[in-house]
Amino acid sequence: xxxxxxxxxxxxxxxxxxxxxxxxxxxxxxxxxxxxxxxxxxxxxxxxxxxxxxxxxxxxxxxxxxxxxxxxxxxxxxxxxxxxxxxxxxxxxxxxxxxxxxxxxxxxxxxxxxxxxxxxxxxxxxxxxxxxxxxxxxxxxxxxxxxxxxxxxxxxxxxxxxxxxxxxxxxxxxxxxxxxxxxxxxxxxxxxxxxxxxxxxxxxxxxxxxxxxxxxxxxxxxxxxxxxxxxxxxxxxxxxxxxxxxxxxxxxxxxxxxxxxxxxxxxxxxxxxxxx
Amino acid sequence: xxxxxxxxxxxxxxxxxxxxxxxxxxxxxxxxxxxxxxxxxxxxxxxxxxxxxxxxxxxxxxxxxxxxxxxxxxxxxxxxxxxxxxxxxxxxxxxxxxxxxxxxxxxxxxxxxxxxxxxxxxxxxxxxxxxxxxxxxxxxxxxxxxxxxxxxxxxxxxxxxxxxxxxxxxxxxxxxxxxxxxxxxxxxxxxxxxxxxxxxxxxxxxxxxxxxxxxxxxxxxxxxxxxxxxxxxxxxxxxxxxxxxxxxxxxxxxxxxxxxxxxxxxxxxxxxxxxxxxxxxxxxxxxxxxxxxxxxxxxxxxxxxxxxxxxxxxxxxxxxxxxxxxxxxxxxxxxxxxxxxxxxxxxxxxxxxxxxxxxxxxxxxxxxxxxxxxxxxxxxxxxxxxxxxxxxxxxxxxxxxxxxxxxxxxxxxxxxxxxxxxxxxxxxxxxxxxxxxxxxxxxxxxxxxxxxxxxxxxxxxxxxxxxxxxxxxxxxxxxxxxxxxxxxxxxxxxxxxxxxxxxxxxxxxxxxxxxxxxxxxxxxxxxxxxxxxxxxxxxxxxxxxxxxxxxxxxxxxxxxxxxxxxxxxxxxxxx
Numbered sequence: 039x040x041x042x043x044x045x046x047x048x049x050x051x052x053x054x055x056x057x058x059x060x061x062x063x064x065x066x067x068x069x070x071x072x073x074x075x076x077x078x079x080x081x082x083x084x085x086x087x088x089x090x091x092x093x094x095x096x097x098x099x100x101x102x103x104x105x106x107x108x109x110x111x112x113x114x115x116x117x118x119x120x121x122x123x124x125x126x127x128x129x130x131x132x133x134x135x136x137x138x139x140x141x142x143x144x145x146x147x148x149x150x151x152x153x154x155x156x157x158x159x160x161x162x163x164x165x166x167x168x169x170x171x172x173x174x175x176x177x178x179x180x181x182x183x184x185x186x187x188x189x190x191x192x193x194x195x196x197x198x199x200x201x202x203x204x205x206x207x208x209x210x211x212x213x214x215x216x217x218x219x220x221x222x223x224x225x226x227x228x229x230x231x232x233x234x235x236x237x238x239x240x241x242x243x244x245x246x247x248x249x250x251x252x253x254x255x256x257x258x259x260x261x262x263x264x265x266x267x268x269x270x271x272x273x274x275x276x277x278x279x280x281x282x283x284x285x286x287x288x289x290x291x292x293x294x295x296x297x298x299x300x301x302x303x304x305x306x307x308x309x310x311x312x313x314x
Numbered sequence: 315x316x317x318x319x320x321x322x323x324x325x326x327x328x329x330x331x332x333x334x335x336x337x338x339x340x341x342x343x344x345x346x347x348x349x350x351x352x353x354x355x356x357x358x359x360x361x362x363x364x365x366x367x368x369x370x371x372x373x374x375x376x377x378x379x380x381x382x383x384x385x386x387x388x389x390x391x392x393x394x395x396x397x398x399x400x401x402x403x404x405x406x407x408x409x410x411x412x413x414x415x416x417x418x419x420x421x422x423x424x425x426x427x428x429x430x431x432x433x434x435x436x437x438x439x440x441x442x443x444x445x446x447x448x449x450x451x452x453x454x455x456x457x458x459x460x461x462x463x464x465x466x467x468x469x470x471x472x473x474x475x476x477x478x479x480x481x482x483x484x485x486x487x488x489x490x491x492x493x494x495x496x497x498x499x500x501x502x503x504x505x506x507x508x509x510x511x512x513x514x515x516x517x518x519x520x521x522x523x524x525x526x527x528x529x530x531x532x533x534x535x536x537x538x539x540x541x542x543x544x545x546x547x548x549x550x551x552x553x554x555x556x557x558x559x560x561x562x563x564x565x566x567x568x569x570x571x572x573x574x575x576x577x578x579x580x581x582x583x584x585x586x587x588x589x590x591x592x593x594x595x596x597x598x599x600x601x602x603x604x605x606x607x608x609x610x611x612x613x614x615x616x617x618x619x620x621x622x623x624x625x626x627x628x629x630x631x632x633x634x635x636x637x638x639x640x641x642x643x644x645x646x647x648x649x650x651x652x653x654x655x656x657x658x659x660x661x662x663x664x665x666x667x668x669x670x671x672x673x674x675x676x677x678x679x680x681x682x683x684x685x686x687x688x689x690x691x692x693x694x695x696x697x698x699x700x701x702x703x704x705x706x707x708x709x710x711x712x713x714x715x716x717x718x719x720x721x722x723x724x725x726x727x728x729x730x731x732x733x734x735x736x737x738x739x740x741x742x743x744x745x746x747x748x749x750x751x752x753x754x755x756x757x758x759x760x761x762x763x764x765x766x767x768x769x770x771x772x773x774x775x776x777x778x779x780x781x782x783x784x785x786x787x788x789x790x791x792x793x794x795x796x797x798x799x800x801x802x803x804x805x806x807x808x809x810x811x812x813x814x815x816x817x818x819x820x821x822x823x824x825x826x827x828x829x830x831x832x833x834x835x836x837x838x839x840x841x842x843x844x845x846x847x848x849x850x851x852x853x854x855x856x857x858x859x860x861x862x863x864x865x866x867x868x869x870x871x872x873x874x875x876x877x878x879x880x881x882x883x884x885x886x887x888x889x
Contacts, residue, residue, distance in 0.1 A: 120663055128687060256337040261330055305330030308380060312428035
């Protein structure tokens with residue numbers, strides 16, 4: 039009835055989630071210190087911010103820095119509670135229990151990162167509740183087991199508040215269990231540094247890419263659902279670093295992916311030619 | 315060879331362009347170009363561009379418009395407040411404009427280097443040729459913009475030397491006026507005539523520079539009287555005696571309101587047209603100045619809508635049958651169906667007992683078992699009630715030039731298509747509308763009830779929809795919230811479709827109704843009712859996010875596309 043049952047497999051299973059190489063992360067404020075304090079208190083955390091602004095990279099970096107395994111799960115609307123906690127599988131001998139990612143992290147001590155948790159159905163999201171308050175345990179109803187969270191366990195979710203669907207929002211009862219860090223696209227110089235580092239283009243080209251990104255973000259809510267993200271700018275940089283002509287690279291990686299609207303496409307192409 | 319480029323084709327692209335590069339949501343407006351007036355100009359209403367321009371064959375028509383928008387935006391970003399013309403000769407005024415144009419363009423190019431290429435292609439003045447003021451001015455303009463261009467005319471060279479002098483700080487406009495005076499004196503000494511009547515700014519993308527000068531008190535400001543995109547066909551302004559009742563709660567009610575006994579909603583059968591009214595309701599209104607609700611402040615008169623000709627609605631459905639098919643496909647694709655038990659799944663919440671038994675039989679008899687052993691319940695329940703709340707104020711009679719229909723007719727069309735989509739999905743919905751004539755007369759029309767089908771009666775009522783009076787949104791929202799709360803369901807949504815901000819004849823502080831509407835939205839949220847606003851007012855950004863919340867609104871940039879957009883928006887909202 040506890041995590042003592044399967045000690046032999048434990049290290050191997052969880053060790054594959056350890057991050058051995060330092061991920062590149064450029065801090066923009068005091069988020070590293072804040073997160074370290076939150077982890078020390080095992081406070082569940084919520085990372086908020088638009089897509090492609092560095093939430094996932096940040097948690098990878100923190101997991102590496104803290105030396106903890108990171109179990110990541112991208113949520114989608116077809117996800118069931120079983121996908122989080124685990125399920126019975128069949129093998130030649132009969133049935134066998136397979137821990138889900140959440141159980142894995144809770145049992146052996148890791149950071150469990152649920153990416154875009156709003157996408158999951160609301161009833162799925164509530165299975166995390168017992169892990170996020172003073173109980174720090176996870177009942178496995180189907181297995182008739184109560185997993186007590188490992189002392190190293192922490193739960194982190196990401197959340198993009200820009201979603202349009204009114205039927206998709208976190209319940210208050212879920213939200214209020216978390217501390218939250220707000221992420222935005224970094225300011226010009228920092229973003230330039232990131233784009234240059236990640237894609238290998240020089241600082242001047244990176245600065246132009248970042249300016250294009252900033253201009254497209256002016257259009258958020260005025261024809262675009264989101265502006266061009268840092269991730270997209272890095273993609274553009276990758277192509278430019280491989281010798282593609284900058285205007286073509288921006289067309290392929292920035293303009294075409296973000297809109298299907300011909301008028302918007304033309305306007306964004308014009309923005310690109312303003313810098314290249 | 316020349317082609318004509320049309321402003322209406324480029325307008326939307328230009329709007330995106332302006333917003334992206336300058337974060338400027340200013341209106342772009344076309345004006346009928348005449349040989350006398352074909353240069354762009356800037357007014358508080360927005361940037362005005364000629365509705366057609368000549369472009370060289372093969373050249374994209376957008377380039378000239380784009381250059382014009384970028385140039386005007388550079389003025390707005392870098393030019394100082396309008397100056398008095400006093401003390402300047404016409405030729406000096408023209409030269410101040412020319413130098414200021416060059417100054418703001420160079421400042422803009424510092425930030426957005428590609429603009430030099432965009433603007434340069436329109437500067438075609440060549441060195442040499444007949445020496446007139448116009449020719450020299452065009453040559454100077456080109457020389458200032460394009461450092462690679464060479465012109466050895468002494469006056470042009472002098473202008474360039476002084477302009478690019480190391481002591482000149484482009485960001486500080488104070489050098490422009492003395493330099494213009496100096497160059498203007500030279501023109502006088504060269505005895506080159508300057509005709510203020512025939513002079514036009516070159517090249518054609520540059521605006522007339524009226525933005526630099528304080529208006530001449532003698533000449534009427536033509537720009538402000540120009541026709542805009544939406545033709546106003548308001549026959550008259552509705553004036554009602556006693557409109558000023560906001561200051562004095564004890565003043566008599568606005569004319570036209572029948573006395574109501576008691577504060578609670580009750581049936582009023584003592585009035586002449588009682589049969590037209592269903593009921594009267596009193597609602598409080600939020601006064602942001604005193605920070606409190608004024609109790610029983612607004613009277614909502616609820617009535618059934620007048621009947622129109624239902625075939626009009628069938629016409630709409632017929633006309634848009636292609637679109638309806640697309641919406642149908644969209645609905646099918648978005649899997650909004652009822653919950654289903656899916657057997658024989660690769661994974662799921664439970665075992666499928668039959669499949670497990672079979673698998674065990676297979677295992678024992680040495681065969682490969684079928685791995686699809688699970689049952690999954692796909693819960694796609696939609697327990698949703700929607701109230702579509704239409705703004706029926708006078709301004710909805712305005713004609714949208716792009717399609718020749720009134721805002722009202724477009725909203726009606728969009729509602730019809732949305733209704734057919736909602737009916738298809740099986741969501742319960744009602745359609746209501748409102749307009750107001752002071753706080754005592756908030757008219758609330760019911761077109762379709764929750765329980766009713768979207769049948770001939772509902773269609774006839776929708777067909778009878780007209781626009782009149784003002785937009786007191788808070789009271790209408792409170793009433794809609796009350797209606798929706800009576801519905802037994804999981805999720806409730808009010809979808810407001812409006813073409814303007816809240817306003818009414820007895821309120822002169824625009825913030826007052828904004829604050830009240832926001833309060834009404836908050837009350838609705840507390841009562842478990844979502845509100846979402848579809849605004850047809852291109853300038854709505856300034857207020858609509860504050861009223862409805864950052865996520866809960868959309869501003870339609872092209873009203874004429876409302877009918878095709880609305881059902882898609884609804885599906886996305888409720889996905």
